[in-house]
Amino acid sequence: MSTTPHHDDFAKVLAAALEVQPDQQRAEIFIKIEPIAAFGGRTLLQLVAEGRTDAAISYLESISSGFEG
DSSP states (O other): OOOOHHHHHHHHHHHHHHHHOOOHHHHHHHHHHOOBGGGTTBOHHHHHHTTOHHHHHHHHHHHHTTOOO
């Protein structure tokens, strides 16, 4: 059974989010409902749906390294 591209992209974003927030439940909540000012208030899940997975991952990597914005 193959997965959809959005499912694969969500998994990539979740993996990056877990680097920032090790608690999986909290990481998923962050991805799904936290509006990100740098993306006009969109959530990371909305970015994935728009095909902007790389931007979502880059944002999470910037947070992980201590930079936000």
